[in-house]
Amino acid sequence: MAAKTIGEKLAVLSDAAKYDASCASSGTKRRQSAKGTGIGSTEGSGICHAYAPDGRCISLLKILLTNFCVFDCAYCVNRSSSNVERARFTVEEVVRLTLSFYRRNYIEGLFLSSGIIRSPDHTMEEILRVARSLRETHDFRGYIHLKAIPGADQRLIEEAGRHADRLSVNIELPVDASVERLAPEKKPAVIRRTMGALRARIEEAKDRGADPKERTFVPAGQSTQMIVGADAATDATILTKSATLYGSYGLKRVYYSAFSPIPDTTSALPATKPPLMREHRLYQADWLMRFYGFELSEIAAGLPDGMLPLDMDPKLAWALAHRDLFPVDVNRADRERLLRVPGLGVKSVDRICRARRHTRLRLADLARVCRSLEPVRPFVVAEDWHPGGLLDRSALGPTLAKPARPVQLSLF
Numbered sequence: 001m002a003a004k005t006i007g008e009k010l011a012v013l014s015d016a017a018k019y020d021a022s023c024a025s026s027g028t029k030r031r032q033s034a035k036g037t038g039i040g041s042t043e044g045s046g047i048c049h050a051y052a053p054d055g056r057c058i059s060l061l062k063i064l065l066t067n068f069c070v071f072d073c074a075y076c077v078n079r080s081s082s083n084v085e086r087a088r089f090t091v092e093e094v095v096r097l098t099l100s101f102y103r104r105n106y107i108e109g110l111f112l113s114s115g116i117i118r119s120p121d122h123t124m125e126e127i128l129r130v131a132r133s134l135r136e137t138h139d140f141r142g143y144i145h146l147k148a149i150p151g152a153d154q155r156l157i158e159e160a161g162r163h164a165d166r167l168s169v170n171i172e173l174p175v176d177a178s179v180e181r182l183a184p185e186k187k188p189a190v191i192r193r194t195m196g197a198l199r200a201r202i203e204e205a206k207d208r209g210a211d212p213k214e215r216t217f218v219p220a221g222q223s224t225q226m227i228v229g230a231d232a233a234t235d236a237t238i239l240t241k242s243a244t245l246y247g248s249y250g251l252k253r254v255y256y257s258a259f260s261p262i263p264d265t266t267s268a269l270p271a272t273k274p275p276l277m278r279e280h281r282l283y284q285a286d287w288l289m290r291f292y293g294f295e296l297s298e299i300a301a302g303l304p305d306g307m308l309p310l311d312m313d314p315k316l317a318w319a320l321a322h323r324d325l326f327p328v329d330v331n332r333a334d335r336e337r338l339l340r341v342p343g344l345g346v347k348s349v350d351r352i353c354r355a356r357r358h359t360r361l362r363l364a365d366l367a368r369v370c371r372s373l374e375p376v377r378p379f380v381v382a383e384d385w386h387p388g389g390l391l392d393r394s395a396l397g398p399t400l401a402k403p404a405r406p407v408q409l410s411l412f
C-alpha cells in the first residue's frame with residue numbers, strides 16, 4: 001500500500017480530531033514576534049478551533065498525531081477495534097505543517113492530541129517533541145494546546161506544560177462506572193491524579209507572583225472534556241461532576257461534547273445522538289454557575305427528572321420557578337440580583353450599574369444595553385415601567401421561550 005502524502009494524513013487526522021471539543025485559545029500569556037524575532041503571536045483572541053480538510057481557514061490547526069490507538073474506548077471512532085482509515089504524522093511533519101500554515105496566515109496556533117501509541121509515556125514524549133521543536137528550534141510564539149496523557153510520566157507532562165499555553169486531560173464521562181465500562185483501559189483515578197498534579201504545578205507558578213500573562217507554565221490553565229449522552233447520566237449528574245472538577249482542579253473550562261454514534265460499536269451505547277440543544281443547555285448552566293453566582297443546588301433543584309429543559313434556557317426556567325423574587329428594580333437592585341434577570345448578561349449588568357450612577361434608567365435605556373428587551377421586561381422595574389400582572393401570567397414561559405430551531409423536513 002502506498003504511503004500517505006502529508007495532505008492525505010491531514011485529511012484523516014484533522015477529521016479524527018473534530019470530536020475533541022476542548023480547545024479554545026483564550027486567557028493565555030502575551031507573546032508576539034512584532035520585533036522581528038520568533039514567529040507567531042498569541043494576540044488576537046476569541047479564536048480557535050479546527051482546520052477543515054477542504055482548506056477553509058480556522059484558527060487552530062487541530063489535529064491528532066495519530067489515530068492509531070492501542071486502547072479500545074467504546075465511544076471513540078479511533079479505538080483499536082474500529083475499522084477507520086489510519087494515519088500517523090511524524091513529529092517533523094506536525095512542526096512543518098504548523099509553521100507553514102502559520103506563515104500562510106491560516107492559523108494562530110496548534111491543538112495537538114493523539115491516540116495512544118504504544119504507551120502513555122511514548123505518546124506524551126512524541127507530543128512533547130512537537131512542542132519542544134516549535135518553541136526551542138523555531139521560536140514559535142503562537143498558541144499551543146496539548147493533550148496531557150493520563151498516566152504518562154509526570155516529568156513529561158511538566159515539560160509539556162512549560163511549552164504549552166493550555167493542557168487538557170479528558171475526564172471522558174461523568175461517572176466513574178461509565179468510564180470503567182466503556183473505556184476499560186482508562187482509570188478514573190489516574191485521570192484525576194494527572195489533573196491534580198497539573199493543578200499543583202499551575203498553583204505553584206501562580207504563587208511565585210508572576211503576572212498571569214507572563215507565566216511560563218500553562219498560562220491558559222487546564223481544561224477537560226466530558227462526553228454527553230453516551231451513558232444514562234442526567235444533566236444534574238453532569239453539572240455536579242463539573243462543579244467538582246472546577247472546585248477540585250481549578251479548571252478553566254469543562255467542555256461538553258455530544259456523543260456521536262459510531263459504526264460497529266457495542267450495544268451498550270445509544271444508537272442515536274442526544275439533541276445538540278442538550279449540549280448548549282449544559283454550557284448555559286455551566287455559565288450560570290461560573291459567572292452568574294448560581295449554586296449547583298439551585299439549578300439542580302428545578303430539575304425533577306435531572307434534565308435541563310430543552311425549550312428554554314436554564315436562567316429563564318429558574319426565574320419562572322421563582323417569580324416571587326421578581327420584579328427587580330434596575331435602579332436599586334444589587335449586581336447579584338440583576339444577574340438573575342433573564343436576558344441580562346454580565347456585560348449588560350455592568351453597563352446598567354455604571355449608567356445608573358448618573359441617571360434613573362428607563363425601559364429605553366435597558367433596550368440599549370441588552371440584546372433584546374422581550375425576556376427582560378416581565379422581570380424588571382424601571383423609572384417608567386412596572387410589569388404589573390405580567391409576571392403572574394401562566395403562559396409567560398411559552399411566550400418567552402425561544403421556539404426550537406426550524407428543522408428541514410425530509411423531501412422523501
Ligand code: SF4
Binds near residue numbers: 069078079183
Ligand atoms: S484513548 Fe480511547 S478515546 Fe483516546 S483515542 Fe484511544 S480509543 Fe479514543
